[in-house]
Amino acid sequence: xxxxxxxxxxxxxxxxxxxxxxxxxxxxxxxxxxxxxxxxxxxxxxxxxxxxxxxxxxxxxxxxxxxxxxxxxxxxxxxxxxxxxxxxxxxxxxxxxxxxxxxxxxxxxxxxxxxxxxxxxxxxxxxxxxxxxxxxxxxxxxxxxxxxxxxxxxxxxxxxxxxxxxxxxxxxxxxxxxxxxxxxxxxxxxxxxxxxxxxxxxxxxxxxxxxxxxxxxxxxxxxxxxxxxxxxxxxxxxxxxxxxxxxxxxxxxxxxxxxxxxxxxxxxxxxxxxxxxxxxxxxxxxxxxxxxxxxxxxxxxxxxxxxxxxxxxxxxxxxxxxxxxxxxxxxxxxxxxxxxxxxxxxxxxxxxxxxxxxxxxxxxxxxxxxxxxxxxxxxxxxxxxxxxxxxxxxxxxxxxxxxxxxxxxxxxxxxxxxxxxxxxxxxxxxxxxxxxxxxxxxxxxxxxxxxxxxxxxxxxxxxxxxxxxxxxxxxxxxxxxxxxxxxxxxxxxxxxxxxxxxxxxxxxxxxxxxxxx
Numbered sequence: 001x002x003x004x005x006x007x008x009x010x011x012x013x014x015x016x017x018x019x020x021x022x023x024x025x026x027x028x029x030x031x032x033x034x035x036x037x038x039x040x041x042x043x044x045x046x047x048x049x050x051x052x053x054x055x056x057x058x059x060x061x062x063x064x065x066x067x068x069x070x071x072x073x074x075x076x077x078x079x080x081x082x083x084x085x086x087x088x089x090x091x092x093x094x095x096x097x098x099x100x101x102x103x104x105x106x107x108x109x110x111x112x113x114x115x116x117x118x119x120x121x122x123x124x125x126x127x128x129x130x131x132x133x134x135x136x137x138x139x140x141x142x143x144x145x146x147x148x149x150x151x152x153x154x155x156x157x158x159x160x161x162x163x164x165x166x167x168x169x170x171x172x173x174x175x176x177x178x179x180x181x182x183x184x185x186x187x188x189x190x191x192x193x194x195x196x197x198x199x200x201x202x203x204x205x206x207x208x209x210x211x212x213x214x215x216x217x218x219x220x221x222x223x224x225x226x227x228x229x230x231x232x233x234x235x236x237x238x239x240x241x242x243x244x245x246x247x248x249x250x251x252x253x254x255x256x257x258x259x260x261x262x263x264x265x266x267x268x269x270x271x272x273x274x275x276x277x278x279x280x281x282x283x284x285x286x287x288x289x290x291x292x293x294x295x296x297x298x299x300x301x302x303x304x305x306x307x308x309x310x311x312x313x314x315x316x317x318x319x320x321x322x323x324x325x326x327x328x329x330x331x332x333x334x335x336x337x338x339x340x341x342x343x344x345x346x347x348x349x350x351x352x353x354x355x356x357x358x359x360x361x362x363x364x365x366x367x368x369x370x371x372x373x374x375x376x377x378x379x380x381x382x383x384x385x386x387x388x389x390x391x392x393x394x395x396x397x398x399x400x401x402x403x404x405x406x407x408x409x410x411x412x413x414x415x416x417x418x419x420x421x422x423x424x425x426x427x428x429x430x431x432x433x434x435x436x437x438x439x440x441x442x443x444x445x446x447x448x449x450x451x452x453x454x455x456x457x458x459x460x461x462x463x464x465x466x467x468x469x470x471x472x473x474x475x476x477x478x479x480x481x482x483x484x485x486x487x488x489x490x491x492x493x494x495x496x497x498x499x500x501x502x503x504x505x506x507x508x509x510x511x512x513x514x515x516x517x
Contacts (some may be wrong), residue, residue, distance in 0.1 A: 007120030012169050020050060020068060027286040030067020031074075031279055038075025044175065044207055048229050049071040055221040060381040062228075063290040069229045070277040070282050073204065073236065073275040081177035081461060083131060083183050100125035116124050126303050127180070134184040146427050150195050158198040158241060165202020179271065183264045183375045193263050194244060200271050201240045208233045220297060228293045238280035298338035305359045308366045309333060317379050323370075324505060326363050330356065331393060331498065337400055338491070341407040342424055353401055357383055360397060378508040385505035390496055396494040399487065415464075416484060419456065422449045423488050426495045439503035446496040453492050458486055 020037060024030040038047045051068040060208070088096055099121060106118025151157030168178040179200055186196040208230040247270050251259050259266050282289065308326060311314060313319055333356055339348025372380050400407075410416050412422075426446040432444035467473045473481075 003119060003123030003126060005117050006294045007118070007123055020060075021475035023281065024064050026070060027063070027067035027070070027283050030064055031071035031283060032067075034068035036071075037068075037223075039078040040075075041496070044076035047075070048208075048226075052222050052225045052229075055225045060185060062224050062293075063286060065225045066228060066232075066290060066491050067283070069225065069232055069277045070286075072280055073233065074272070074424065076176060076207070077268065077272040077275055080179045080183065080271050081449075082265045083127070083180045084268045086128065094127045101459070102127070123165070131180065131184060131379075134181065150371075153192075153194045158194070158244070159256075161195055162202035162205065162228045162237065162241070165199040165204075165347030166206035167202075169206025170209055171202045175203040178203040183267060183389070186267055187264050191250065193259060193266060196263070196267050197247075197270055198241070200267065201237045201274075204240075205233050205237045224290075224293045224297045227297055228289070231293070231296075232278070232282060232289075236274065239278060240270075240274035244270075245281060247273065247321065266468035271352070280342050282324070286335075305355060308363065310366075311367075314368060316383075317374055319366075320379060320382055320386065323363055323367055324382070326359075327386060327389060327393070330360055330363065332431065332434055333394060334396060334400065335427050335434075335495075338396075338427050339424065341400070342411050342420060342427075344411055353397065357397060357401075360390065364394075370462050382505045382508040385501045385508065388501040389505060390414040392494045392497045396491065396498065396502040399491050399494065405480075406487040407467060409480050410488050413441075413481060413484065415460075415481060415488070419453055419488050422453055423492050423495070425449055426492055426499075430495055430499045433503065434501065437506065439499075439506060443503050446499045450461070450492045450496045453489055457485065457489060478500050 014019045018035055023109045024034040034047055036049070037050075037061075048069055051065040052068045055065050078195040095096060103120070103125060107115050108118075110118065135462065151160040165178065165182075168181070172178055182191070182203070185191045192197070204408045210224050212230055235243045247258060251266055252270075263349060308319075308322055313376055333349075333351045335357075337351045337353070340346075340350045341348075367383070367390065370383060372383060377414050426449045429442040429445045433439050451501030455468045461482060464473065468478045470477060
Protein backbone atom coordinates (compact mmCIF):
# COMPACT_ATOMS: atom_id res chain seq x y z
CA UNK A 1 0.00 0.00 0.00
CA UNK A 2 2.86 2.40 0.85
CA UNK A 3 4.67 1.72 -2.43
CA UNK A 4 1.51 2.17 -4.53
CA UNK A 5 0.37 5.27 -2.64
CA UNK A 6 3.80 6.92 -2.93
CA UNK A 7 3.82 6.25 -6.67
CA UNK A 8 0.29 7.60 -7.14
CA UNK A 9 1.04 10.64 -5.00
CA UNK A 10 4.12 11.46 -7.08
CA UNK A 11 2.20 10.86 -10.28
CA UNK A 12 -1.00 12.75 -9.43
CA UNK A 13 -0.27 14.57 -6.17
CA UNK A 14 -0.10 18.12 -7.53
CA UNK A 15 -3.11 17.56 -9.80
CA UNK A 16 -5.10 16.19 -6.85
CA UNK A 17 -4.15 19.16 -4.67
CA UNK A 18 -5.19 21.57 -7.41
CA UNK A 19 -8.46 19.69 -7.87
CA UNK A 20 -9.18 19.85 -4.14
CA UNK A 21 -8.70 23.62 -4.19
CA UNK A 22 -10.52 24.15 -7.48
CA UNK A 23 -13.62 22.03 -6.98
CA UNK A 24 -14.21 22.44 -3.25
CA UNK A 25 -16.76 25.24 -3.23
CA UNK A 26 -19.55 23.65 -1.18
CA UNK A 27 -19.65 20.75 1.29
CA UNK A 28 -21.24 18.53 -1.39
CA UNK A 29 -18.61 19.31 -4.05
CA UNK A 30 -15.92 18.89 -1.36
CA UNK A 31 -17.29 15.45 -0.44
CA UNK A 32 -17.29 14.32 -4.08
CA UNK A 33 -13.80 15.72 -4.67
CA UNK A 34 -12.51 14.16 -1.44
CA UNK A 35 -13.94 10.76 -2.37
CA UNK A 36 -12.52 10.81 -5.90
CA UNK A 37 -9.13 12.10 -4.73
CA UNK A 38 -8.86 9.37 -2.08
CA UNK A 39 -9.90 6.71 -4.61
CA UNK A 40 -7.10 7.87 -6.93
CA UNK A 41 -4.43 8.28 -4.23
CA UNK A 42 -5.59 5.15 -2.36
CA UNK A 43 -5.00 7.01 0.91
CA UNK A 44 -7.57 8.87 2.96
CA UNK A 45 -4.73 10.15 5.17
CA UNK A 46 -3.09 11.87 2.18
CA UNK A 47 -6.36 13.62 1.34
CA UNK A 48 -7.23 14.69 4.87
CA UNK A 49 -3.69 15.87 5.65
CA UNK A 50 -3.83 17.96 2.45
CA UNK A 51 -7.10 19.49 3.67
CA UNK A 52 -5.51 20.28 7.05
CA UNK A 53 -2.59 21.94 5.24
CA UNK A 54 -4.87 24.00 2.99
CA UNK A 55 -6.81 25.36 5.95
CA UNK A 56 -3.60 26.02 7.87
CA UNK A 57 -2.23 28.03 4.94
CA UNK A 58 -5.55 29.92 4.60
CA UNK A 59 -6.00 28.57 1.07
CA UNK A 60 -9.34 27.06 2.09
CA UNK A 61 -11.92 27.94 4.73
CA UNK A 62 -12.56 25.41 7.48
CA UNK A 63 -16.25 24.74 6.57
CA UNK A 64 -15.23 24.05 2.95
CA UNK A 65 -12.67 21.48 4.09
CA UNK A 66 -15.32 19.52 6.00
CA UNK A 67 -16.72 18.14 2.75
CA UNK A 68 -13.29 16.71 1.88
CA UNK A 69 -13.09 15.07 5.32
CA UNK A 70 -16.51 13.49 4.85
CA UNK A 71 -15.80 12.25 1.31
CA UNK A 72 -12.35 10.83 2.02
CA UNK A 73 -13.84 7.96 4.02
CA UNK A 74 -15.96 6.88 1.05
CA UNK A 75 -13.00 6.99 -1.35
CA UNK A 76 -10.87 4.77 0.86
CA UNK A 77 -13.36 1.88 0.49
CA UNK A 78 -12.22 1.40 -3.13
CA UNK A 79 -9.19 -0.55 -1.88
CA UNK A 80 -11.46 -3.09 -0.24
CA UNK A 81 -13.39 -3.62 -3.46
CA UNK A 82 -10.13 -4.18 -5.38
CA UNK A 83 -8.93 -6.74 -2.86
CA UNK A 84 -12.29 -8.55 -2.58
CA UNK A 85 -12.98 -8.76 -6.32
CA UNK A 86 -9.53 -9.05 -7.89
CA UNK A 87 -7.57 -10.54 -5.00
CA UNK A 88 -9.98 -13.28 -3.93
CA UNK A 89 -12.25 -13.86 -6.93
CA UNK A 90 -9.63 -13.64 -9.69
CA UNK A 91 -6.57 -14.67 -7.58
CA UNK A 92 -4.07 -12.43 -9.35
CA UNK A 93 -1.09 -13.27 -7.09
CA UNK A 94 0.85 -15.09 -9.85
CA UNK A 95 -0.58 -13.25 -12.86
CA UNK A 96 0.68 -9.85 -11.63
CA UNK A 97 4.35 -10.90 -11.37
CA UNK A 98 5.14 -9.64 -14.91
CA UNK A 99 3.30 -6.41 -14.02
CA UNK A 100 5.56 -5.94 -10.99
CA UNK A 101 8.62 -6.67 -13.15
CA UNK A 102 7.59 -3.98 -15.67
CA UNK A 103 6.90 -1.55 -12.84
CA UNK A 104 10.34 -2.15 -11.30
CA UNK A 105 12.06 -1.65 -14.68
CA UNK A 106 10.21 1.65 -15.18
CA UNK A 107 11.13 2.75 -11.66
CA UNK A 108 14.81 1.90 -12.09
CA UNK A 109 15.47 3.02 -15.67
CA UNK A 110 13.18 5.99 -16.27
CA UNK A 111 12.54 9.37 -14.72
CA UNK A 112 9.67 11.68 -13.88
CA UNK A 113 6.10 10.59 -14.45
CA UNK A 114 7.12 7.33 -16.10
CA UNK A 115 9.15 6.31 -13.03
CA UNK A 116 6.25 7.27 -10.74
CA UNK A 117 3.92 5.18 -12.92
CA UNK A 118 6.27 2.23 -12.56
CA UNK A 119 6.34 2.64 -8.78
CA UNK A 120 2.53 2.75 -8.61
CA UNK A 121 2.27 -0.26 -10.95
CA UNK A 122 4.74 -2.30 -8.88
CA UNK A 123 2.89 -1.41 -5.68
CA UNK A 124 -0.44 -2.39 -7.23
CA UNK A 125 0.96 -5.79 -8.19
CA UNK A 126 2.65 -6.40 -4.84
CA UNK A 127 -0.71 -5.91 -3.09
CA UNK A 128 -2.07 -9.02 -4.80
CA UNK A 129 1.11 -10.99 -4.16
CA UNK A 130 0.70 -9.98 -0.53
CA UNK A 131 -2.94 -11.10 -0.53
CA UNK A 132 -1.87 -14.53 -1.86
CA UNK A 133 0.88 -14.86 0.76
CA UNK A 134 -1.55 -13.83 3.53
CA UNK A 135 -4.07 -16.40 2.30
CA UNK A 136 -1.42 -19.14 2.43
CA UNK A 137 -0.41 -18.03 5.89
CA UNK A 138 -4.01 -17.94 7.10
CA UNK A 139 -4.66 -21.41 5.63
CA UNK A 140 -1.92 -22.85 7.82
CA UNK A 141 -3.69 -21.41 10.88
CA UNK A 142 -6.95 -23.20 10.12
CA UNK A 143 -8.14 -24.90 13.26
CA UNK A 144 -5.55 -23.05 15.38
CA UNK A 145 -6.85 -19.47 15.03
CA UNK A 146 -10.65 -19.47 15.09
CA UNK A 147 -13.35 -16.89 15.82
CA UNK A 148 -13.66 -18.42 19.30
CA UNK A 149 -10.29 -17.07 20.49
CA UNK A 150 -11.30 -13.48 19.72
CA UNK A 151 -13.67 -11.47 21.96
CA UNK A 152 -17.21 -12.84 21.99
CA UNK A 153 -19.89 -11.30 19.79
CA UNK A 154 -21.23 -8.99 22.50
CA UNK A 155 -21.25 -5.21 22.69
CA UNK A 156 -18.18 -5.29 24.90
CA UNK A 157 -16.51 -7.79 22.57
CA UNK A 158 -17.23 -5.59 19.56
CA UNK A 159 -15.77 -2.57 21.35
CA UNK A 160 -12.63 -4.59 22.08
CA UNK A 161 -12.37 -5.49 18.39
CA UNK A 162 -12.83 -1.82 17.44
CA UNK A 163 -9.91 -1.00 19.75
CA UNK A 164 -7.88 -3.76 18.09
CA UNK A 165 -8.70 -2.28 14.66
CA UNK A 166 -7.52 1.15 15.84
CA UNK A 167 -4.28 -0.43 17.09
CA UNK A 168 -3.70 -2.17 13.73
CA UNK A 169 -4.05 1.14 11.89
CA UNK A 170 -1.75 2.90 14.34
CA UNK A 171 0.92 0.27 13.64
CA UNK A 172 0.48 -0.01 9.87
CA UNK A 173 -0.41 3.68 9.31
CA UNK A 174 -2.81 2.44 6.63
CA UNK A 175 -6.44 1.54 7.21
CA UNK A 176 -6.52 0.05 3.70
CA UNK A 177 -3.78 -2.45 4.61
CA UNK A 178 -5.70 -3.33 7.76
CA UNK A 179 -8.92 -3.84 5.81
CA UNK A 180 -7.08 -6.12 3.37
CA UNK A 181 -5.78 -8.20 6.31
CA UNK A 182 -9.28 -8.39 7.81
CA UNK A 183 -10.69 -9.49 4.45
CA UNK A 184 -8.06 -12.20 4.18
CA UNK A 185 -8.78 -13.48 7.69
CA UNK A 186 -12.50 -13.49 6.93
CA UNK A 187 -11.94 -15.32 3.63
CA UNK A 188 -9.88 -17.95 5.46
CA UNK A 189 -12.55 -18.35 8.17
CA UNK A 190 -10.29 -17.35 11.08
CA UNK A 191 -12.78 -14.59 11.99
CA UNK A 192 -16.50 -14.28 11.35
CA UNK A 193 -18.37 -11.42 9.66
CA UNK A 194 -19.40 -9.63 12.88
CA UNK A 195 -15.82 -9.65 14.16
CA UNK A 196 -14.44 -8.44 10.81
CA UNK A 197 -17.02 -5.63 10.70
CA UNK A 198 -15.98 -4.40 14.17
CA UNK A 199 -12.30 -4.52 13.16
CA UNK A 200 -12.96 -2.49 10.01
CA UNK A 201 -14.86 0.12 12.03
CA UNK A 202 -11.84 0.44 14.32
CA UNK A 203 -9.52 0.80 11.34
CA UNK A 204 -11.68 3.64 10.01
CA UNK A 205 -11.41 5.43 13.36
CA UNK A 206 -7.67 4.72 13.57
CA UNK A 207 -6.96 6.46 10.29
CA UNK A 208 -7.75 9.81 11.96
CA UNK A 209 -4.48 9.72 13.89
CA UNK A 210 -2.43 10.95 10.90
CA UNK A 211 -4.66 14.00 10.39
CA UNK A 212 -4.60 14.64 14.15
CA UNK A 213 -0.79 14.60 14.19
CA UNK A 214 -0.76 17.03 11.25
CA UNK A 215 -2.49 19.63 13.47
CA UNK A 216 0.36 19.81 15.98
CA UNK A 217 1.78 23.32 15.90
CA UNK A 218 -0.77 24.31 13.25
CA UNK A 219 -3.18 27.23 13.10
CA UNK A 220 -6.64 27.21 14.68
CA UNK A 221 -8.13 26.36 11.27
CA UNK A 222 -5.77 23.41 10.85
CA UNK A 223 -6.60 22.14 14.35
CA UNK A 224 -10.32 22.42 13.66
CA UNK A 225 -9.96 20.44 10.43
CA UNK A 226 -7.93 17.66 12.05
CA UNK A 227 -10.18 17.43 15.11
CA UNK A 228 -13.30 17.39 12.92
CA UNK A 229 -11.90 14.30 11.16
CA UNK A 230 -11.50 12.55 14.52
CA UNK A 231 -14.98 13.51 15.78
CA UNK A 232 -16.68 12.71 12.48
CA UNK A 233 -15.07 9.25 12.28
CA UNK A 234 -16.02 8.54 15.90
CA UNK A 235 -19.62 9.47 15.10
CA UNK A 236 -19.58 7.36 11.92
CA UNK A 237 -18.03 4.45 13.82
CA UNK A 238 -20.77 4.63 16.45
CA UNK A 239 -23.45 4.54 13.75
CA UNK A 240 -21.62 1.62 12.06
CA UNK A 241 -21.60 -0.42 15.27
CA UNK A 242 -25.37 -0.01 15.50
CA UNK A 243 -25.69 -1.04 11.83
CA UNK A 244 -23.95 -4.43 12.01
CA UNK A 245 -27.01 -6.45 13.02
CA UNK A 246 -29.49 -4.61 10.71
CA UNK A 247 -27.04 -5.01 7.80
CA UNK A 248 -26.70 -8.78 8.40
CA UNK A 249 -30.48 -9.11 8.69
CA UNK A 250 -31.07 -7.16 5.45
CA UNK A 251 -28.43 -9.19 3.56
CA UNK A 252 -29.85 -12.52 4.74
CA UNK A 253 -33.38 -11.36 3.96
CA UNK A 254 -32.47 -10.52 0.38
CA UNK A 255 -30.27 -13.60 -0.21
CA UNK A 256 -30.52 -16.26 2.48
CA UNK A 257 -27.22 -18.01 3.18
CA UNK A 258 -25.15 -15.84 0.84
CA UNK A 259 -23.45 -13.88 3.63
CA UNK A 260 -21.22 -16.80 4.60
CA UNK A 261 -20.44 -17.68 0.96
CA UNK A 262 -19.61 -14.07 0.00
CA UNK A 263 -18.48 -12.75 3.38
CA UNK A 264 -15.63 -10.65 1.97
CA UNK A 265 -17.95 -8.93 -0.54
CA UNK A 266 -20.47 -8.34 2.26
CA UNK A 267 -17.74 -6.80 4.45
CA UNK A 268 -16.65 -4.36 1.73
CA UNK A 269 -20.31 -3.53 1.07
CA UNK A 270 -20.80 -2.86 4.80
CA UNK A 271 -17.69 -0.64 4.84
CA UNK A 272 -18.99 1.37 1.88
CA UNK A 273 -22.54 1.52 3.24
CA UNK A 274 -21.77 2.98 6.65
CA UNK A 275 -19.30 5.51 5.23
CA UNK A 276 -21.73 6.63 2.53
CA UNK A 277 -24.54 6.81 5.07
CA UNK A 278 -22.30 8.89 7.33
CA UNK A 279 -21.70 11.41 4.55
CA UNK A 280 -25.40 11.60 3.71
CA UNK A 281 -26.28 12.25 7.36
CA UNK A 282 -23.48 14.77 7.96
CA UNK A 283 -23.71 16.94 4.82
CA UNK A 284 -27.02 18.68 5.69
CA UNK A 285 -25.57 19.59 9.10
CA UNK A 286 -22.16 20.80 7.88
CA UNK A 287 -22.69 24.36 9.10
CA UNK A 288 -23.80 23.24 12.57
CA UNK A 289 -20.96 20.73 12.72
CA UNK A 290 -18.51 23.52 11.86
CA UNK A 291 -20.01 25.67 14.64
CA UNK A 292 -19.62 22.79 17.11
CA UNK A 293 -15.95 22.32 16.20
CA UNK A 294 -15.42 26.10 16.42
CA UNK A 295 -16.71 26.05 19.98
CA UNK A 296 -14.48 23.10 20.85
CA UNK A 297 -11.45 24.86 19.30
CA UNK A 298 -12.05 28.59 19.90
CA UNK A 299 -10.18 31.25 17.99
CA UNK A 300 -7.13 32.56 19.78
CA UNK A 301 -6.37 35.80 18.03
CA UNK A 302 -2.75 36.93 17.72
CA UNK A 303 -1.89 40.40 18.99
CA UNK A 304 -2.13 41.95 15.56
CA UNK A 305 -5.74 40.80 15.10
CA UNK A 306 -7.56 43.00 17.61
CA UNK A 307 -11.05 44.41 17.43
CA UNK A 308 -11.06 48.20 17.44
CA UNK A 309 -13.69 49.90 19.61
CA UNK A 310 -16.04 51.85 17.35
CA UNK A 311 -17.40 53.68 20.43
CA UNK A 312 -14.13 55.60 20.67
CA UNK A 313 -14.97 57.52 17.50
CA UNK A 314 -16.60 60.11 19.75
CA UNK A 315 -13.11 60.78 21.14
CA UNK A 316 -10.75 60.98 18.12
CA UNK A 317 -7.63 61.21 20.25
CA UNK A 318 -8.44 57.95 22.04
CA UNK A 319 -9.43 56.30 18.76
CA UNK A 320 -6.08 57.28 17.25
CA UNK A 321 -4.23 55.91 20.28
CA UNK A 322 -6.01 52.56 20.03
CA UNK A 323 -5.37 52.39 16.27
CA UNK A 324 -1.70 53.22 16.83
CA UNK A 325 -1.31 50.41 19.38
CA UNK A 326 -2.84 47.91 16.95
CA UNK A 327 -0.66 49.21 14.08
CA UNK A 328 2.42 48.70 16.25
CA UNK A 329 1.49 45.03 16.78
CA UNK A 330 0.83 44.57 13.06
CA UNK A 331 4.09 46.27 12.13
CA UNK A 332 6.02 44.07 14.55
CA UNK A 333 4.42 40.94 13.03
CA UNK A 334 5.31 42.12 9.50
CA UNK A 335 8.92 42.84 10.45
CA UNK A 336 9.32 39.49 12.21
CA UNK A 337 8.03 37.83 9.03
CA UNK A 338 10.69 39.71 7.04
CA UNK A 339 13.34 38.47 9.45
CA UNK A 340 12.06 34.90 9.12
CA UNK A 341 12.33 34.88 5.31
CA UNK A 342 15.74 36.61 5.22
CA UNK A 343 17.61 35.12 8.17
CA UNK A 344 18.97 31.63 7.60
CA UNK A 345 19.25 30.81 11.34
CA UNK A 346 15.54 30.72 12.18
CA UNK A 347 15.34 34.24 13.57
CA UNK A 348 11.99 36.00 13.31
CA UNK A 349 8.55 34.44 13.05
CA UNK A 350 6.41 33.78 9.99
CA UNK A 351 2.80 34.94 10.13
CA UNK A 352 -0.34 34.13 8.20
CA UNK A 353 -0.06 36.88 5.57
CA UNK A 354 -3.70 36.63 4.51
CA UNK A 355 -4.82 37.01 8.13
CA UNK A 356 -2.44 39.94 8.62
CA UNK A 357 -3.74 41.58 5.44
CA UNK A 358 -7.29 41.39 6.78
CA UNK A 359 -6.14 42.94 10.06
CA UNK A 360 -4.37 45.81 8.26
CA UNK A 361 -7.47 46.40 6.14
CA UNK A 362 -9.61 46.60 9.28
CA UNK A 363 -7.43 49.21 10.94
CA UNK A 364 -7.31 51.13 7.63
CA UNK A 365 -11.12 51.19 7.56
CA UNK A 366 -11.15 52.30 11.22
CA UNK A 367 -8.70 55.15 10.53
CA UNK A 368 -10.84 56.27 7.57
CA UNK A 369 -13.74 56.89 9.97
CA UNK A 370 -11.72 59.28 12.14
CA UNK A 371 -12.43 62.83 10.97
CA UNK A 372 -10.81 65.91 12.51
CA UNK A 373 -11.85 69.51 11.92
CA UNK A 374 -8.76 71.16 13.40
CA UNK A 375 -5.95 70.71 10.87
CA UNK A 376 -3.50 72.51 13.13
CA UNK A 377 -3.60 69.99 15.98
CA UNK A 378 -1.15 67.29 16.93
CA UNK A 379 -3.92 64.73 16.43
CA UNK A 380 -4.26 65.85 12.81
CA UNK A 381 -0.56 65.34 12.27
CA UNK A 382 -0.74 61.96 13.96
CA UNK A 383 -3.67 60.91 11.75
CA UNK A 384 -1.77 61.84 8.58
CA UNK A 385 1.38 60.05 9.74
CA UNK A 386 -0.59 56.89 10.58
CA UNK A 387 -2.23 56.94 7.14
CA UNK A 388 1.25 57.19 5.57
CA UNK A 389 2.45 54.35 7.83
CA UNK A 390 -0.44 52.10 6.81
CA UNK A 391 0.11 52.85 3.13
CA UNK A 392 3.75 51.73 3.32
CA UNK A 393 2.80 48.72 5.46
CA UNK A 394 0.36 47.65 2.75
CA UNK A 395 3.10 47.88 0.13
CA UNK A 396 5.63 46.11 2.38
CA UNK A 397 3.03 43.39 2.88
CA UNK A 398 2.75 43.08 -0.91
CA UNK A 399 6.53 42.64 -1.13
CA UNK A 400 6.29 39.81 1.40
CA UNK A 401 3.43 38.23 -0.57
CA UNK A 402 5.39 38.21 -3.81
CA UNK A 403 6.94 34.96 -4.97
CA UNK A 404 9.36 34.17 -2.19
CA UNK A 405 12.05 33.06 -4.57
CA UNK A 406 13.33 36.67 -4.52
CA UNK A 407 13.61 36.53 -0.75
CA UNK A 408 15.31 33.12 -0.95
CA UNK A 409 17.86 34.45 -3.46
CA UNK A 410 18.38 37.54 -1.30
CA UNK A 411 18.94 35.28 1.70
CA UNK A 412 21.33 32.78 0.07
CA UNK A 413 23.18 34.46 -2.84
CA UNK A 414 26.71 35.36 -1.78
CA UNK A 415 26.66 38.42 -4.06
CA UNK A 416 23.77 39.90 -2.02
CA UNK A 417 24.94 39.21 1.52
CA UNK A 418 26.24 42.75 2.14
CA UNK A 419 22.97 44.32 0.96
CA UNK A 420 20.94 41.79 2.95
CA UNK A 421 22.81 42.69 6.14
CA UNK A 422 22.15 46.40 5.53
CA UNK A 423 18.45 45.70 5.04
CA UNK A 424 18.23 43.52 8.15
CA UNK A 425 20.02 46.18 10.17
CA UNK A 426 17.22 48.57 9.20
CA UNK A 427 14.56 45.99 10.12
CA UNK A 428 16.26 45.33 13.46
CA UNK A 429 16.47 49.07 14.10
CA UNK A 430 12.76 49.57 13.46
CA UNK A 431 11.92 46.66 15.77
CA UNK A 432 14.18 48.23 18.41
CA UNK A 433 12.35 51.54 17.94
CA UNK A 434 9.02 49.79 18.52
CA UNK A 435 10.38 48.02 21.59
CA UNK A 436 12.30 50.86 23.25
CA UNK A 437 10.80 53.97 21.60
CA UNK A 438 14.30 54.98 20.47
CA UNK A 439 12.98 56.66 17.34
CA UNK A 440 15.59 59.32 16.57
CA UNK A 441 18.42 56.78 16.24
CA UNK A 442 16.25 54.31 14.32
CA UNK A 443 15.06 56.91 11.78
CA UNK A 444 18.58 58.21 11.12
CA UNK A 445 20.03 54.71 10.74
CA UNK A 446 17.38 53.45 8.31
CA UNK A 447 17.73 56.59 6.17
CA UNK A 448 21.49 56.09 5.90
CA UNK A 449 21.07 52.39 5.12
CA UNK A 450 18.65 53.10 2.28
CA UNK A 451 21.07 55.65 0.84
CA UNK A 452 23.84 53.03 0.87
CA UNK A 453 21.62 50.43 -0.79
CA UNK A 454 20.49 52.93 -3.47
CA UNK A 455 24.03 54.11 -4.22
CA UNK A 456 25.40 50.59 -4.51
CA UNK A 457 22.71 49.44 -6.98
CA UNK A 458 24.40 50.92 -10.08
CA UNK A 459 27.83 49.36 -9.38
CA UNK A 460 26.16 46.05 -8.49
CA UNK A 461 24.22 45.99 -11.77
CA UNK A 462 27.39 46.78 -13.72
CA UNK A 463 29.26 43.96 -11.91
CA UNK A 464 26.51 41.44 -12.74
CA UNK A 465 26.50 42.46 -16.42
CA UNK A 466 30.28 42.07 -16.59
CA UNK A 467 30.05 38.57 -15.10
CA UNK A 468 27.52 37.67 -17.78
CA UNK A 469 29.97 38.95 -20.37
CA UNK A 470 32.75 36.80 -18.93
CA UNK A 471 30.49 33.72 -18.89
CA UNK A 472 30.49 33.45 -15.10
CA UNK A 473 26.70 33.91 -15.02
CA UNK A 474 24.03 33.17 -17.57
CA UNK A 475 21.25 35.68 -18.32
CA UNK A 476 18.71 33.84 -16.19
CA UNK A 477 20.99 33.84 -13.14
CA UNK A 478 21.76 37.51 -13.63
CA UNK A 479 18.06 38.37 -13.92
CA UNK A 480 17.29 36.56 -10.67
CA UNK A 481 20.09 38.41 -8.86
CA UNK A 482 18.96 41.81 -10.15
CA UNK A 483 15.30 41.11 -9.31
CA UNK A 484 16.24 40.09 -5.77
CA UNK A 485 18.43 43.21 -5.44
CA UNK A 486 15.57 45.48 -6.61
CA UNK A 487 13.23 43.67 -4.20
CA UNK A 488 15.56 44.48 -1.30
CA UNK A 489 15.77 48.12 -2.41
CA UNK A 490 11.97 48.47 -2.41
CA UNK A 491 11.69 46.74 0.96
CA UNK A 492 14.36 49.01 2.48
CA UNK A 493 12.53 52.13 1.23
CA UNK A 494 9.25 51.00 2.80
CA UNK A 495 11.03 50.16 6.07
CA UNK A 496 12.62 53.62 6.16
CA UNK A 497 9.34 55.41 5.35
CA UNK A 498 7.42 53.41 7.94
CA UNK A 499 10.12 54.24 10.49
CA UNK A 500 9.87 57.95 9.74
CA UNK A 501 6.08 58.23 9.70
CA UNK A 502 5.42 56.02 12.71
CA UNK A 503 8.12 57.86 14.69
CA UNK A 504 6.40 61.18 13.87
CA UNK A 505 3.02 59.73 14.87
CA UNK A 506 4.51 58.60 18.19
CA UNK A 507 6.08 62.02 18.85
CA UNK A 508 2.80 63.79 18.08
CA UNK A 509 0.91 61.42 20.36
CA UNK A 510 3.02 62.71 23.28
CA UNK A 511 1.95 66.33 22.68
CA UNK A 512 -1.16 68.05 23.97
CA UNK A 513 -4.12 67.87 21.55
CA UNK A 514 -3.90 71.47 20.43
CA UNK A 515 -0.13 71.55 19.88
CA UNK A 516 1.30 70.78 16.46
CA UNK A 517 4.79 69.41 15.78
